[in-house]
Amino acid sequence: MSGKPTRERILEEALDHFGTSGIDATSLDDIARGVGVAKQTLLYWFTSKEELVIAVLQRVADELVVEVGAAVRSAPHGFARVEAAVTAVFRPAVRRPALLGLVRELNRLSPELADAVVLRMKPLVDLAVAYLEAEMDAGRLRRADARLLMAFAYSTVVGVATEPVALRAVGWEPGVASLRKLRAELLAFLRAALAA
Template sequence: MSTRTEATRQRLFDAAMELIGQRGAEAVTVDEIAAAAGVAKGTVYYNFGSKNELVAQLLQHGMGMLMAALAPAGRAEPAQHAAHDAGPSPHARTSPERGAVAAPSPADDTFHEVRGMVTRALRFIEAYPGFVRLWMGEQWRGDGTWHTLLAARRAEVLVVIRGALDRVAARREPAPGQDLDVVATALFGAAFMVGMDRVSTTPPKPLAPAAEAITALAIGAFGG
């Protein structure tokens, strides 16, 4: 695919994401998508064949971006909070000079991967709220055209989240009665609800408290 064609497809994705995210796929016409992207109507059909195929590829495109965002960065996210309960973290270090409790490093903060993943998810939602509205709107329509596609991609996201929780479980026993599949779903739902709430105001609500509140769900699941 040429650079020019890829740029055109990206403009169509961006336009469709914004319009469909606001009004729903059925309410938006190909003419409106083309006009918003600054291309001729025929360009939409040339690139995608139909509006349904455009939406299907848009959902795949957006989910691919989300999966990339959830992937761990080249280095661990810095831990910004030393304690998650009434006392100091069991991984916190004491300064020999002052006897003060120091924040844990990324290497010994048990929940740094979960916190980093949550933070990146919130940033993704802030950058692409139209896509998230589209996804959430179509996900829960059991008879929707893209329900099967979205259910499969949602399952992939949950596998990534569950993997992060499993790595926590390798270091720390889950609290009695906790099901990590349910915890993964809770983190997924909380991130999207809190993320959309953040971007409902201008400017968005602060990122760090939102990320910490969601991460607290995981901490609580491990008896934190």
């Protein structure tokens, strides 16, 4: 029952457990059982739990950066590009909600790693902001506070993807359909704010 190398399987199993049960509530044994190896095999590949956590988070951040970058670059200019970016950020949230839940625990677990992730993401955001402002200058988008819009959009994604209780209180069952509705609403808002 292998296929993929052990290290890879550990990372995937760990992401799954961390995301659904939380990092603290996940023991190394839980992960090891899921992979089908002994706990000590984990500690061979990652010298400590913290190192495993960091590796998982690093991979998640990498995937996100790559995916969003690619989606954006392949879209035409103007508002369509904004739409592509939003959709790209929603995609991982829909496919693996566990993923976003992890970012939440980052600060508490390792402020240094949080700093690293911020350093990693910020250039991407800066690029997006610069792009939006250039488009505004060129008259292809209406003028607005691009940075504020990004914060607004991202907080929406994260909030809804990791807060099933809230969704249910509003009368929706958590799931892909709800996320899609919210994405549509968010895009409508951005279009109203930006589309020339």
